[in-house]
Amino acid sequence: MKNINQLARSNVLNMHPYSSARDESGGIQGIFLDANENPFGNNNRYPDPYQRELKQKLSELKNVDAEKIFVGNGSDEIIDHIYRVFCNPGKDKVMFFSPTFGMYQVAAELNDVEVIDIPLTSDFQINTEEIKKYITDENLKVIVICTPNNPTGNVMNPKDIDYILDNFNGIVAVDEAYIEFTDQRSYIDKINRYPHLVIFQTLSKAWGIAGVRIGMAYANPEIIQLLNKVKHPYNISALNQKAAIEALNQDSEFEKRKSIILEEKKKLRSALEKLSIVTKIYPSDTNFLLVEFSHVDQVFTQLIQKGIIVRDQSSKIKDSLRITVGTPEENLTLINSLQTLNDTL
Numbered sequence: 119m120k121n122i123n124q125l126a127r128s129n130v131l132n133m134h135p136y137s138s139a140r141d142e143s144g145g146i147q148g149i150f151l152d153a154n155e156n157p158f159g160n161n162n163r164y165p166d167p168y169q170r171e172l173k174q175k176l177s178e179l180k181n182v183d184a185e186k187i188f189v190g191n192g193s194d195e196i197i198d199h200i201y202r203v204f205c206n207p208g209k210d211k212v213m214f215f216s217p218t219f220g221m222y223q224v225a226a227e228l229n230d231v232e233v234i235d236i237p238l239t240s241d242f243q244i245n246t247e248e249i250k251k252y253i254t255d256e257n258l259k260v261i262v263i264c265t266p267n268n269p270t271g272n273v274m275n276p277k278d279i280d281y282i283l284d285n286f287n288g289i290v291a292v293d294e295a296y297i298e299f300t301d302q303r304s305y306i307d308k309i310n311r312y313p314h315l316v317i318f319q320t321l322s323k324a325w326g327i328a329g330v331r332i333g334m335a336y337a338n339p340e341i342i343q344l345l346n347k348v349k350h351p352y353n354i355s356a357l358n359q360k361a362a363i364e365a366l367n368q369d370s371e372f373e374k375r376k377s378i379i380l381e382e383k384k385k386l387r388s389a390l391e392k393l394s395i396v397t398k399i400y401p402s403d404t405n406f407l408l409v410e411f412s413h414v415d416q417v418f419t420q421l422i423q424k425g426i427i428v429r430d431q432s433s434k435i436k437d438s439l440r441i442t443v444g445t446p447e448e449n450l451t452l453i454n455s456l457q458t459l460n461d462t463l
């Protein structure tokens with residue numbers, strides 16, 4: 119196994135990151151005349167560039183040392199940073215397993231990184247036989263595994279993730295955006311065993327603050343330090359740091375909402391099962407259901423006409439729509455609308 123710095127791009131290793139006024143004063147308190155801020159107002163000060171209070175909270179919650187946490191402007195920012203740190207544009211490659219979350223492809227195109235896109239098997243699992251052809255490619259720098267996967271909704275077999283961790287010498291990024299909705303164990307504890315493992319999580323899904331834009335990476339300090347090097351100096355606003363801490367402090371509300379969503383998912387599934395236009399409902403470890411319909415185009419457009427917006431996934435998975443679990447009222451409106459369509463189509 120190479121060490122992490124051997125995997126990183128040389129320009130990232132050699133660069134001098136921006137040093138903010140507060141970096142240089144080393145956290146001392148006093149009269150701040152060092153950052154050209156306005157002395158008046160409530161939000162006049164630059165935020166903590168390292169989000170120490172928020173990381174402390176996350177550290178307690180996840181039982182991970184703060185030095186092993188990176189906070190990004192959503193996981194989207196972290197995906198981009200991981201590619202940027204480890205992949206030389208026009209030379210290196212990333213691998214992921216489709217259909218999956220679209221940002222892995224977008225970030226690759228943006229960073230001029232070649233994609234090895236391995237289709238999931240028919241039961242939406244990782245095809246390890248296919249991986250074997252590429253796993254020793256020196257230019258393959260990052261493998262991204264999304265579990266539970268968006269848009270298929272299922273968890274990946276841990277045996278296959280372990281195979282990649284044990285046999286691939288680059289960075290293994292496990293995106294656990296939906297981890298709170300499943301009983302499957304998080305890979306977060308394994309960062310202590312695998313120096314090349316990065317876990318992505320987010321406050322956008324089960325924690326309910328997608329508007330605040332907070333994603334987390336959990337990894338060994340070598341990786342976190344590289345992410346800190348390339349991030350924009352004040353990537354998380356003071357207001358967003360505060361909102362994230364407030365959300366994390368409301369853990370009973372988090373649990374309550376999560377159990378409502380999971381209960382509603384069950385109800386939604388059994389109501390959908392009764393409709394003849396529904397031809398398949400895939401298993402889901404997330405807060406959404408992937409549903410196959412007959413007349414999928416008509417179902418999709420007629421739902422929109424009724425003001426109900428779901429995500430059309432038919433270009434990736436035959437005749438399917440991805441339906442996020444809403445409030446009990448929203449789900450009832452959806453079911454009533456689908457019932458009417460069912461009677462007319």
Ligand SMILES: Cc1ncc(COP(=O)(O)O)c(C=O)c1O
Nearest residue numbers: 192193194219268295320322333
């Ligand atoms: C698998 C997966 N990862 C990451 C994200 C984005 O998370 P964030 O809102 O933290 O950028 C999503 C959003 O849909 C997702 O489905």
